[in-house]
Amino acid sequence: MPLGVPINPGRVCWTGENPGIMLKERPDGPWSALALFFRVAWSPQGAGIALVLYEQPDRVASLPDCYNVVITDNQPMAQFLMTDFVGKFGVFGEVPAFANMRYVPVTHANTTGDPLGNRYCETVASDALSVDLVWEKLGPPTAIEVAPELSGTGQHTMFSLLVESREAAIYVNGKRLAGTPQPREQAGLQTTTAFLYFAESWISG
């Protein structure tokens, strides 16, 4: 990477981890289930974790009707991420479910596996609701730097460390949601819609 200015003059909006899973039942069909996990080390609203789950992306509904929900230990941080970032992440902000997400507190969270191994898993629970995000068939880590015109928000430079997953699943209370990851391109890189993102930083200006 050509490097000229070691200290970026931009404003750090948040930094942390942001893996996700986007599933379809057939390549030309709608998204059947979507999930993003955030482990934020710094944001204007503090640190914390948040799991964003669209169990039924096509419904403007949340608990108790369906598990379109945000599980978090820092609701102001989660609302900041939903408003300023998730809502601008293409499909995550476009699906009907985004309009009516209920926030519930984290009662348990656990990380297992190895991103350089065969399997990595984030488990987050809120009382009786337990969600497992599982990434398998992991690829080599790749450092990426995405310019604003190519980043998820279209407004920020984004630094991250991508580990591609070619097999992934979302489990809700032990039940696997329908769908499989799909091929996608990011900043010229052929990858999939199941990804681990570590050391991710969003910079504006």
Place this chain on the structure above:
Amino acid sequence: MTQRVPINPGLVEWSGDNPGIYLRERADGPFVTLALFFQVVLSPHGRGTAMLVLGAPDQAGTWPGTPNLMITDNQALARYLIDGFVVNMPTFRAKPALQALAVLALTDASTERQGHRHCERVMSGDLVAEMAWERLGVPFAVEVNPGQSATGTHQMYSIFVEAKTATIALGGTRLPGTVTDRQLFGRTISTAFLAFSETWVKPVPT
């Protein structure tokens, strides 16, 4: 920061958080206490936590006789970080304390964040090691090439948060020294810093 290559072809060595505190007793004196904390999410040796404390960096002794030690839940990772990275960092280079360092098993760890204070605490049995950063500044992103990085051979990305004051304690005793200023790429910042989302990349040979 323009004309970047979006996909770095280099080999990712490790990634995680890597805050540090370097203390002196006077502004023009040597460092008398050094500490680094590692929260590694990806490495050839897996994930893990490690805290390096050198309360006597210029002495070859180690814990319990001398306040030099590392506490970790992943011994292989800790050795990889010391041998491959720490020994090459200018502040730590050729420090006698690194020659025969006791590496103790981590039995508990916790992070406390409150306003402009951040604290990392690790335990090995009854022994507690603690690093605390206070009067935190505004975060800024750093991206350096091998000629600028601490090891001299890696590209490194990180988010730094400067701390105006900081302390290191081992076994309930506060270790000597205070935060002083240093130059970082033309900017004057303190010798205590949080470093989040840090990634070390070995460039592809040209």
